[in-house]
Amino acid sequence: MRRRTLIGGALAAAAPLAAGCSGGGASDTASARGRTTLSYGIWDVAQAPVLQQVIDAFERENPGISVEIQLTPWSSYWTTLRTSMRGGTAPDVFWMNAVNIQLYAANGALEPLSEHIARDRTPVGKHPEALIDIYAYQGKQYGLPKDFDTIGLWYNRALFDRAGVKYPDETWTWDDLRDAARELTNPRKRVYGIAAEMDRQAKFYPTMFGAGGYVLRDGRSGFADPRSIEGLRFWTDLVDRGWSPPQSAMSEVRARNLFLSEQVAMNYDLSAMASLMYAGPEIKDHGGVAVLPKGRERATVIHGLANVVSAKSRRKQAAWKFVDFMARREAAQIQAKGGITISSYEGTQDAWLKSMPEFDLRCFIDMLDYAVPYPSSRNTAVWEDQEYLLLGAPFSGKGGVEQAARTLAKQMDRALDEEGK
Amino acid sequence: MAVFPSTAAAEADGRIRKPRSKPGPDGGSRGPNSRTQRAAYLFIAPIGVGFLVFYIWPMIQTFGFSFTHFGPFGGHSWTGGDNYARVVQDVTVWRAVGNTLLYGAIGLITLPLSVAVAALLNRRGLRGVGIYRALYFIPFVTLPVAVGLVWNWLYNGNFGLLNEMLSWFGVSRHYWASDPSTALWAIGVVSVWQSVGYYLIIFIAGIKGIPQDYYEAAELDGAGPVRRFFTITLPLLTPSIFFAAVICVINSLQMFDLIYVMMSPTNPALGSTQSVVSLFYQWAFQQNNQGAAAALAFLLMLLTAALTFLQFRLQKKWVHYA
Numbered sequence: 139m140r141r142r143t144l145i146g147g148a149l150a151a152a153a154p155l156a157a158g159c160s161g162g163g164a165s166d167t168a169s170a171r172g173r174t175t176l177s178y179g180i181w182d183v184a185q186a187p188v189l190q191q192v193i194d195a196f197e198r199e200n201p202g203i204s205v206e207i208q209l210t211p212w213s214s215y216w217t218t219l220r221t222s223m224r225g226g227t228a229p230d231v232f233w234m235n236a237v238n239i240q241l242y243a244a245n246g247a248l249e250p251l252s253e254h255i256a257r258d259r260t261p262v263g264k265h266p267e268a269l270i271d272i273y274a275y276q277g278k279q280y281g282l283p284k285d286f287d288t289i290g291l292w293y294n295r296a297l298f299d300r301a302g303v304k305y306p307d308e309t310w311t312w313d314d315l316r317d318a319a320r321e322l323t324n325p326r327k328r329v330y331g332i333a334a335e336m337d338r339q340a341k342f343y344p345t346m347f348g349a350g351g352y353v354l355r356d357g358r359s360g361f362a363d364p365r366s367i368e369g370l371r372f373w374t375d376l377v378d379r380g381w382s383p384p385q386s387a388m389s390e391v392r393a394r395n396l397f398l399s400e401q402v403a404m405n406y407d408l409s410a411m412a413s414l415m416y417a418g419p420e421i422k423d424h425g426g427v428a429v430l431p432k433g434r435e436r437a438t439v440i441h442g443l444a445n446v447v448s449a450k451s452r453r454k455q456a457a458w459k460f461v462d463f464m465a466r467r468e469a470a471q472i473q474a475k476g477g478i479t480i481s482s483y484e485g486t487q488d489a490w491l492k493s494m495p496e497f498d499l500r501c502f503i504d505m506l507d508y509a510v511p512y513p514s515s516r517n518t519a520v521w522e523d524q525e526y527l528l529l530g531a532p533f534s535g536k537g538g539v540e541q542a543a544r545t546l547a548k549q550m551d552r553a554l555d556e557e558g559k
Numbered sequence: 560m561a562v563f564p565s566t567a568a569a570e571a572d573g574r575i576r577k578p579r580s581k582p583g584p585d586g587g588s589r590g591p592n593s594r595t596q597r598a599a600y601l602f603i604a605p606i607g608v609g610f611l612v613f614y615i616w617p618m619i620q621t622f623g624f625s626f627t628h629f630g631p632f633g634g635h636s637w638t639g640g641d642n643y644a645r646v647v648q649d650v651t652v653w654r655a656v657g658n659t660l661l662y663g664a665i666g667l668i669t670l671p672l673s674v675a676v677a678a679l680l681n682r683r684g685l686r687g688v689g690i691y692r693a694l695y696f697i698p699f700v701t702l703p704v705a706v707g708l709v710w711n712w713l714y715n716g717n718f719g720l721l722n723e724m725l726s727w728f729g730v731s732r733h734y735w736a737s738d739p740s741t742a743l744w745a746i747g748v749v750s751v752w753q754s755v756g757y758y759l760i761i762f763i764a765g766i767k768g769i770p771q772d773y774y775e776a777a778e779l780d781g782a783g784p785v786r787r788f789f790t791i792t793l794p795l796l797t798p799s800i801f802f803a804a805v806i807c808v809i810n811s812l813q814m815f816d817l818i819y820v821m822m823s824p825t826n827p828a829l830g831s832t833q834s835v836v837s838l839f840y841q842w843a844f845q846q847n848n849q850g851a852a853a854a855l856a857f858l859l860m861l862l863t864a865a866l867t868f869l870q871f872r873l874q875k876k877w878v879h880y881a
Contacts, residue, residue: 217844220631220632220847223632223633224632224633241631241847245630245631245632246632247632335825336825336827337825384734385737385825385827386716386734386737386738386826386827386828387716387717387734387737388825389736389737389822389823389825389826389827389828390711390715390736390737390823390826391715391717517846517847517848519845519846519847520846520848523824523841523845523846526824526825526829527651527829527830530739530825530826530827530828530829530830531739531827533827534737534827
């Protein structure tokens with residue numbers, strides 16, 4: 139008989155982390171050689187080699203401190219982290235995202251950094267303001283960003299050429315995009331103009347903001363706002379007209395993969411996907427990227443990861459030193475050269491831009507002027523789950539986007555009310 | 560006292576006689592001597608301690624937590640029946656309960672299938688029985704994650720094998736696992752396919768336990784194979800079927816792994832396939848609401864207990880103990 143014990147699974151997931159930690163945790167502040175060992179929790183294996191270079195630079199500057207990377211895959215990162223927080227074995231420094239920051243800050247799981255920042259004059263102003271805002275909670279700064287992501291319009295030049303459509307540029311509006319999507323759609327070759335995937339960060343948040351709507355303001359949902367609904371309808375319309383595959387066709391094979399395999403001609407996607415696009419021979423050869431077309435206003439979504447210090451850490455001074463180092467120019471430059479993420483430190487992005495000369499990656503940085511921070515609240519996951527549950531039908535061409543958005547707004551408001559309790 | 564309800568029922572019916580304590584050699588009526596008793600406890604200690612620590616104690620704790628608001632990083636505050644009120648009022652819960660019952664009903668289809676296959680595999684003179692048994696049993700011992708992934712590819716709307724085969728008969732492409740009207744059935748089929756092997760083992764053992772004389776006598780009287788199956792095999796197999804039905808319903812009510820693997824978060828059919836356990840997972844581990852999740856878990860326990868109780872009541876009408 140099979141047993142499906144969830145608790146057992148969670149414990150098993152936490153075990154390697156706990157085991158990895160005990161080495162550093164056994165000696166309170168210093169190991170036998172008199173060095174402080176910090177643990178650094180991350181989830182992306184692709185970034186580990188570059189981060190190791192940053193760590194090497196940090197260790198050269200601070201001979202008394204060494205840093206060990208603790209890798210937990212994304213799928214279990216947050217559950218593992220919460221479990222190890224309870225058990226007191228959480229890493230000293232770890233990656234944080236917008237969805238979780240307020241949950242952790244509100245529950246006292248993170249060390250406030252404002253005083254450290256003031257004392258050590260950390261160059262916070264060199265990072266995009268929208269990004270810094272994400273990691274502030276009730277007037278205190280809890281994290282310092284390491285990189286950022288914005289959304290751009292990726293397109294396939296070969297498919298554009300074949301359909302005789304002009305490439306997207308900064309003059310494009312939503313009407314231009316719709317016209318192009320119509321022209322590019324070719325049912326016989328099974329090519330769609332664009333991928334209207336149900337994806338909040340890369341697809342419907344940017345257009346909700348672009349239509350002048352909002353997701354969250356003063357603790358209330360923005361989904362019932364007519365402008366927000368207009369932003370959602372932008373996508374569901376494309377599905378209804380047959381210029382995009384329905385969501386039911388994109389739940390296993392993501393839009394990104396359809397774009398890579400040249401089945402869709404345009405795709406809204408993250409700047410972080412540049413290296414993946416670059417790895418696809420077709421897209422490297424004839425792919426391009428442009429700023430997002432203008433709706434009622436110009437908008438894109440900005441998100442980035444931040445380094446935070448655990449409130450339970452027994453090595454907070456050393457942990458802060460590391461976070462501070464990561465927020466400065468040198469670390470940002472090492473990261474940028476790695477070519478995987480865009481460093482958030484102003485003026486260090488050149489190396490990243492040059493790493494893929496075939497793509498006009500500068501557009502991602504140009505969009506910073508009007509980038510809207512990724513919205514989040516104290517328990518973001520609750521209403522984010524509702525989004526996908528309710529919007530699935532309209533994104534599959536079943537209609538009813540307005541009704542779904544209104545229901546979503548109600549449920550989201552209820553979830554937001556519950557957070558306050 | 561009998562631990563197993565079936566034994567208890569048998570005891571009550573007088574089918575099993577309780578061993579009467581015999582007077583010892585010295586005339587006194589003592590139980591088994593204390594040394595053997597201590598040894599017995601030592602032998603069951605490993606499983607007993609594990610059971611207490613990993614099942615009973617968490618169960619008691621969960622019950623306690625279901626009356627609290629449970630912080631995401633530990634710490635909880637008493638909220639009385641709030642969580643239960645929320646569970647009962649939430650539409651998604653009732654939808655999940657409905658889906659779960661449907662999974663249970665689909666799961667029961669496994670039983671007649673397994674009985675039929677078991678009867679076929681027990682035919683005299685069948686060659687390669689071992690191979691067949693292994694073939695049926697492999698899905699059961701395969702990792703559910705692997706099973707889910709492979710079936711997802713079979714169901715895939717764009718290039719899945721299922722659509723390819725159906726297209727030979729002129730059936731148009733369909734997104735089996737991401738269309739809300741078919742997704743639950745798509746998952747149900749996988750779970751049936753996966754568990755046939757397990758019940759097969761139970762039924763093969765059950766059939767082997769039926770005395771061969773009955774068949775010989777029936778054959779002499781001129782009963783054909785179909786008649787023999789329905790008048791001998793099936794009635795005498797009912798105790799095994801009853802056991803399998805209880806296990807099957809309990810397993811189906813705990814449906815989680817296939818949903819978790821086969822349904823991506825952006826699958827539009829997510830809402831119409833969600834079971835109580837996957838809702839529990841979502842609440843407890845994604846939405847940081849362990850208190851309400853604990854209440855939900857207890858709702859599931861009550862549901863399971865009620866259905867199992869019902870089955871025990873109904874068994875008297877159809878189970879024949881030889």
